[in-house]
Amino acid sequence: MSDIIQHLPAIALRGTTILPDMIVHFDVSREKSIKAIEKAMVQDQKVFLITQKDPETEEPAQEDLYRIGTIAEIKQLVKTKKNLIQVLVEGEKRGELLRFDENSLYLEAEVALFEEEEEEPEGNVKEAMLRGIKELFVRYCNENPKLSKDLAGQILELEEVQKVIDQIAINLPMKYEDKQRILEAVSLEERYEVLGSILCNEIEIMQIRMDLNSKVKERVDKNQRDYILREQLKVIREELGDQDTLSEADQFKEQVAKLKASKEVKEKINREIERFKNAAGMQAEAGVIRSYIETLLSLPWDKVSRDNRNLKKAQKILEEDHYGLEKVKERIMEFLAVRTLTKKGESPILCLAGPPGTGKTSIARSVARALDKEYVRMSLGGVRDEAEIRGHRRTYIGAMPGRIANGLIQAGVKNPLMLLDEIDKVSSDYKGDTSSALLEVLDSEQNKKFRDHYVEIPLDLSEVLFIATANDLQTIPRPLLDRMEIIEISSYTQNEKEHIAKEHLIPKQMKAHGIKEGQLTISDEALKEIIAGYTKEAGVRGLERKLGEICRKTARRILEDKEETVCVDKENLESFLGRARYTYQMKNKTDEVGIVRGLAWTSVGGDTLQIEVNLMPGKGEFLLTGQLGDVMKESAQTGISYIRSVAGEYGIKPEFFQKHDLHIHIPEGAVPKDGPSAGITMATAMLSAITNTPVKANVAMTGEITLRGRVLPIGGLKEKLLAAKNAGMKKVLIPFENQADVEELDEEITGGMKIVPVKTMKEVLKHALA
Structure with a gap:
């Protein structure tokens, strides 16, 4: 400078x-x-x-x-x-x-x-610099075809290092920062180094760009080639008539992209779609694969619905839909409370057990409504093929998924409420054990990966709320019963039936038959008479049919006789339903020898059994009549053995039993009777006849007897006490171990009766004999 x-x-x-x-x-x-x-x-x-x-x-x-x-x-x-x-x-x-x-x-x-530029270098230094810069410039020109060839030629003809460097710097397209670097390089050597560095950098960048361009070109060429081949293939398929298969495969691909499922599931479906494409032209195989893909796409792999977590709303819905059934409602509210606290919680497997017509199926529907769950009902009555539950293997012709997988498809979500109706009526044959197949479905440890033979991919059933219904728990295999939480639904009382009829059945039947509010009224006395005289059941199905009959006759009167309102009361009830079909066998008016009122449980509720015993001179024979089952016959044998063992205490001589015949009869001989709860009743009747002591007419009893005179507990106590109340009994003897069952019963059932728990036969005789 x-x-x-x-x-x-x-x-x-x-x-x-x-x-x-x-x-x-x-x-x-x-x-x-x-x-x-x-x-x-x-x-x-x-x-x-x-x-x-x-x-x-x-x-x-x-x-x-x-x-x-x-x-x-x-x-x-x-x-x-x-x-x-x-x-x-x-x-x-x-x-x-x-x-x-x-x-x-x-x-x-x-x-x-700045002072004038320094002189040109001499000798080998000049030649080296000239060759070096020109070589870099030639390489740059080779990589950059846009540079003018005339200009490049003119520069390469120059023989002065300074002019070559200046001309390259002036004419090369470069960033202003690079030109500034050249400007700041005052000496020739500095400019040579800076320009050489810039040229090397540009050459490298252009080479990388060319590599990238060639790769992109290759990919574009490949895509173009694939496109042409696909178009040719499409034309060939159109000629062969296979165009539908190809378009279907594309539709399946789109559905897979939208499917809420895990990566493994999507990979499996995509593999099947490729098989489906390759099977074009083979109609049979393509049809099988198509059905399988459609099933997989229909299943709700990760799709869930949002449950209702509002306890008050759920309680309100349950109360609206059903009268009574406190245990069921309480258990559902507990489940909902746990689910709300834990945000997930394992779904319980409930089994509603009780007589027909008590509303087990409708309870499940009501629970689904209360929880805002999708509802799927699956009837298992008569199902005997294991494949109905697990599905068929795809190797079979006409294979299809099992009922569980179909239920999920029907619900559209993986967390529905699934009702397994009549689970006590499944059976088995040579095709497999249906109840064993249900074990995997109802086991919370196994059903997270339930494997349907047709679907093949494990299904997650852990979020499904299973509710099963059964009439008789005795027919359900023990392992299956062990996996379910049993909720007993017993018979309805008279009062409960009245409430159900008023709040649910009458409005439902009026709506079903097109009768408007106010056109039909049924008095309370008529309703009580319908329940007592026209139906004999634990539930309300028969009652609903009778109310439907009244509605049909009312509809006819409104249309034919132009009646604006129809009133049904006790006086005109026969004109609607005919004569009453049932009467309760009331208690005897007087105390009698050898006649005792027993209590029995039946599939339609409770009933009273009048057991009669007659004593006749004879050879010690023992007769039993009235269609008794093996258990009742054995109870009678046990009773007579007990009486013979204590004969001395009641003044009965030993030879008495060799000189007299004993005949036990239970009326209504056409009706089969069996069960382990008539032991003390038959023993009391026999001892009354033998000792000629009357039995109190207002006493009923139930319980099994042992050889030593102990009284064993029984089941169905609620229904038996209801029957005793309807028959007008004032005192009922029950086994001591059934006291806990009495504490759970309402005052409506036990009111007006004295319930006496007994441990031994001596206590029974003390209360029963007059």
């Missing part, structure tokens, strides 16, 4: 750098820059051009500019429009910016000039 310092008008350039010997034009729009050009034109047309570090800066200070710039001569000015001038300049020398004069209207720079 020389000691010569000049004061020149300066222009700050944005995004461009001008080198010495470079002729270039640029636009000027800033006011200060225009003033600087005007000042230069007045003087010697010299201007100092210096580049901004940040092109976005509007009013650059000294620190915003590079240190080295170019002194240039203005060759031409063209004013294109207001506040815009196009300037043509030629770079002359490098200069270093010392400072700006900030007081003037334009930028006035104090510039230190």
Whole structure:
């Protein structure tokens, strides 16, 4: 750098750098820059051009500019429009910016000039530099075909290192930062190194770009080739008539993309879709694969519905739908409370057990409504093939998924309420054990990965709320019963039946038969008579049928006789339903010898059994009549053995049993009777006949007897006590161990009767004999 310092008008350039010997034009729009050009034109047309570090800066200070710039001569000015001038300049020398004069209207720079360029290197150094820079330039030209060949030829013809370097720097398309680096390289050696570095970098970038372009081209070529082949294949398939298979496969692919399922499930379905594509032309195989894919796409793999967590709303729905059934409602509310607290909770497997018509199936539907769950009912009555539960293997013709998988498809979510109706009526044959197949379904440890033979992919049943119904728990295999939580639904009382009829059955039947509110009224006395005289059942199914019969006759009267309102009372009930069919066998009016009232459980509720014993001279024969089952016959044998063992205590002579015949009869001989709860009743009747002691007419009893006279517990106590109440009994003898069952019963059942727990036969006789 020389000691010569000049004061020149300066222009700050944005995004461009001008080198010495470079002729270039640029636009000027800033006011200060225009003033600087005007000042230069007045003087010697010299201007100092210096580049901004940040092109976005509007009013650059000294620190915003590079240190080295170019002194240039203005060759031409063209004013294109207001506040815009196009300037043509030629770079002359490098200069270093010392400072700006900030007081003037334009930028006035104090510039230190650089001395003239050093001389060309000589000898081998010059040749080495010349060959090196030209070689890099040739490589650059080979990689960049856009560069003018004439220009490249002219540069390569030059034999001076300085001119070659300057011409390459001037004519090469490069960023202004790179040109600034060349400008700041004052010595020839520095410029050689900087330009060589820039050329090497550009060559490498262009090579990488070419590699990427070739890869992209290869991929595009492959895609183009695949497209052409697919189009040809499509034409071939159209000729063969297989176009439907291809379009179906594409539809399946779209459905898989939208399916809520795990990666493994989607991979399995995609493999089957590929098989389906390849099976085009083989209609039978394609049909089988199509059915399988449609089944997999229909299953709700990860699709769930949101359960209701509002306990008050659930309680309200359960109360609206069913009268009574407190245990069931309480258990469902407990489940809902646990589910709300844990956010998930394992779904219990409930089994509602009770007589027909007590509302077990409708309870399940009501629970589904209370929990906002999808409801699926599956009837298992008469199912004997294991494949009904697990599905058929796909190797069989006509294979299909099992009922569980079909239930999930029907529900559309993986967490429905699934009702297994009549689970006590499944059976087995040579095709497999159905109840054993249900073990995996109802075991919370196994059903997380339930494997349907047809689906093959494990299904998650852990979020399904299973509710089973059964009439008789005795027929359910023990392992299956062990996996379920049993909720007993016993017979309805008279009062409960009245409430159910008023709140549910009558409105339901009126709506079903098109009868508007107010057109039919049924009095309370008539309703009681219908329940007592026209139905004999544990539930309310028969009662509903009788109410339906009344509604049908009412509809006819409204249309034929033009009656506006129909009132059914006790007096005109026969005109609607005919004569009463049932009467309760009331208690005997007087105490009698050898006649005892026993209590029995039947499938339609409780009933009383009048056991009669007659004593006749004979040879010690023992007769049993009235269609008694083996258990009752054995109870009678046990009873007579007990009586003979204590004969001395009641003054019975030993030879009495050899000289008299004993005949036990239970009326209604056409009705089969069996069960383990008539032991104490028959023993009391026999002892009454033998000792000629009357039995109290207002006492009923139930319980099994042992050879030593102990009284064993029985089942169905609620139904038996209901029967005793209906028969007008005042005292009922029950086994001592059944006391806990009595505590669970309502006052409505036990009110007006004295319930006496007994441990031994002596206590029974003490209360029963007059």
